[in-house]
Amino acid sequence: MAFELHERLAADTLLIADLPLCRALLMNDRRFPWVILVPRREGLRDFDDVAAAEKPNFHAEIDLASEVLREATGAEKMNVAALGNMVPQLHVHVIARFSGDAAWPGPVWGVGTAEPYGEDEARALVEKLRLGFHG
Amino acid sequence: MAFELHERLAADTLLIADLPLCRALLMNDRRFPWVILVPRREGLRDFDDVAAAEKPNFHAEIDLASEVLREATGAEKMNVAALGNMVPQLHVHVIARFSGDAAWPGPVWGVGTAEPYGEDEARALVEKLRLGFHG
Numbered sequence: 001m002a003f004e005l006h007e008r009l010a011a012d013t014l015l016i017a018d019l020p021l022c023r024a025l026l027m028n029d030r031r032f033p034w035v036i037l038v039p040r041r042e043g044l045r046d047f048d049d050v051a052a053a054e055k056p057n058f059h060a061e062i063d064l065a066s067e068v069l070r071e072a073t074g075a076e077k078m079n080v081a082a083l084g085n086m087v088p089q090l091h092v093h094v095i096a097r098f099s100g101d102a103a104w105p106g107p108v109w110g111v112g113t114a115e116p117y118g119e120d121e122a123r124a125l126v127e128k129l130r131l132g133f134h135g
Numbered sequence: 136m137a138f139e140l141h142e143r144l145a146a147d148t149l150l151i152a153d154l155p156l157c158r159a160l161l162m163n164d165r166r167f168p169w170v171i172l173v174p175r176r177e178g179l180r181d182f183d184d185v186a187a188a189e190k191p192n193f194h195a196e197i198d199l200a201s202e203v204l205r206e207a208t209g210a211e212k213m214n215v216a217a218l219g220n221m222v223p224q225l226h227v228h229v230i231a232r233f234s235g236d237a238a239w240p241g242p243v244w245g246v247g248t249a250e251p252y253g254e255d256e257a258r259a260l261v262e263k264l265r266l267g268f269h270g
Binding site: 045046047048055059062063066067070077078079080081082083084085086097104105106107109110 | 180181182183190194197198201202205212213214215216217218219220221232239240241242244245
């Protein structure tokens with residue numbers, strides 16, 4: 001079955017790159033530098049649902065996303081989470097956090113309203129992250 | 136340097152078992168069946184800080200915790216997260232979620248006040264989870 005990105009994830013994000021396993025997306029919310037990784041496989045819901053043979057790629061891509069985002073933003077802390085209570089398709093949040101950001105020290109989910117990036121700003125950040133992933 | 140559990144984690148949890156890498160703890164909040172995994176190494180903060188040689192154990196123990204907790208509770212959804220904005224010592228939350236639980240469909244952090252288990256209830260659940268981890 002072909003992979004199809006959940007419509008809510010498609011609406012809320014910008015494409016960064018396709019990694020060996022996951023699609024890497026940038027959450028379109030300039031308050032929090034926030035990557036979402038979605039394994040390009042159908043029918044996955046929970047973090048441990050990834051096929052055994054693909055788990056090494058899955059975990060390596062999560063760590064890579066942390067490194068790329070930390071490097072690109074100078075984040076003080078990374079948050080990594082697979083929740084999926086609202087969007088059932090397995091997706092992993094990798095979020096750069098700063099003391100004093102709009103949700104600090106709480107989690108980012110459900111806090112206020114997303115502030116979309118400006119067009120140039122989005123293009124620059126996506127390009128920077130894409131280079132990081134492919135570097 | 137010897138491993139020492141952060142005092143906040145020690146105060147909020149009950150010991151389940153020491154796995155090859157992580158200490159497995161039960162959050163003492165009966166509203167949410169909730170395991171916390173803490174790698175028994177000093178100086179780790181972010182999810183990708185675990186030494187390369189120990190990452191396979193780390194990831195396997197996260198998946199094991201999901202399986203054990205799902206099996207023990209019949210959870211509909213598992214939430215997995217490493218946040219650590221308040222408690223800097225690396226710890227991974229593995230939480231059994233049910234539609235209609237006290238935070239559903241939002242995340243559990245910061246919602247209301249923890250309700251400690253009764254003594255017998257805690258002993259029974261810890262024992263069930265310990266058997267799951269060692270099964």
